[in-house]
Amino acid sequence: MTKVIDTKKAPAAIGPYVQAVDLGSLVITSGQLPVDPVSGEFPQSIADQTRRSLDNVKAIIEEAGLSVSNIVKTTVFMKDLKEFAEMNSVYQDFFNEHKASFPARSCIEVARIPKDAKIEIEVIAVRK
Template sequence: MKKIINTENAPAAIGPYVQGVDLGNMLFASGQIPLDPVTGKMSDCVKEQAKQSLANVKAIITAAGYQVSDIVKTTIFLADMNDFAAVNAIYEAFFTEHHAGFPARSCVQVARIPKDAKVEIEVIAVK
C-alpha cells in the first residue's frame, strides 16, 4: 500500500511532488535541498548545505518510521564538482554518526539546483 510522507520537520515540496512515498518496506525520499524547515533559509556554505540536506532527509525517513541505517541508495547532486570533497566529508560523518553502513551512491554535477542550492540529496530506504 502506497503512503505519502509529509513532515513539518523538512521543507515542504516546492513543486508538484511529495517529500516521500512509502511502499510499506521501501521508501523513496524526494531530493532535499538545504532549506531550513523553520526559517526557509539556506546557508551559503556548502558544508552547512550538505548537513541541512541530510537533516531534511533524516526527518523524512524518520517520519515514515525508517532509520538512517535503512538507507540503501543515495544520489547527490552538486552545482560544482569542486565541492565533492567537502560534501563527502559531511556525508561520511553523517552515516558514521548514525552507526549506519554506507549505502550505494551516485554523485553528479548538474547545471542548476532549485533555489540555486549547491547540493541536493535524495535517498531510497528499505526495511
Template sequence: MKKIISTSKAPEPIGPYNQAVQCGNLLYTSGQIPVNPETGTKVEGGIKEQTIQVLENLKAVLAEAGTSLDRAVKTTVFLQDMNEFAEFNGVYAEYFDEETAPARSTVQVAALPIGARVEIELIAELA
C-alpha cells in the same frame, strides 16, 4: 499500495510532489535541498553547511516514516560544483558509517533550485 509521508520538520514541497512515498518495505524520498524548514529559506554558507541541512532534512523525513539513515540503501547526490566533492564527502561520511553506507551516485548538474549547491534523494528500508 503506496503511502504518502509528510513532516513539518522538513521543507514543504514547492510543486506537485511529496516529501516521500512508502511502497511496500521501501521508502523513496524526493530530493532535499538546503532549506531550513523553520524559516523556509536556504541556509547560509557553503557546501558544508548546505550538506548538513540536506541530511538533517532527510533524517526528519525518514523519522516520520519510522526509519533512519542507517537503513538507507541508495542515495543520489546532485552537486552544483564537483570541485566541492571532497568537502561534501567529508560531511556525508559523518552521517553514514563506511561499512554500512548505502550505494551512491554523485553527479554534477548545471543548476539546482534556489541556487542550492547540493541536493540528495534516497531510498531506505523500513523497519
C-alpha cells in the same frame, strides 16, 4: 498501497510532488534541498548545505518509522564537483555519527539546482 510521507521537520515540497512515498518495503524521498524547515532559508557553504539536506532526509525517513541505517541508496546532485571533498567529508561524518553503513551512492554535477542551492540529495530506504 502507496502512502505519502509528510513532516513539518523537513521543508514542504515547492512543486507538484511529495516529500516521500512509502511503498511498504521501500521509502523513496524526493530530492531534499538544504532548506531549513522553520526559517525557509539555507546556509551558504557546501558543508552546511550538505548537512542540512541530510538532516532533511533523516527527518522524512524517521516520519516513515525508519532510521539512517535503513538508507540503502543516495543520489547527490551538486552544482560544482570541485566541492566534492568537502561534501564527502560531511556525508561520511553523517553516516558515521548515526552508526550506519554507507549506502550505494551516485554523485552527479548538474548545471543548476532549484533555489540556486549547491546540493540536493535523495534517498531510498528499506524496511529490514
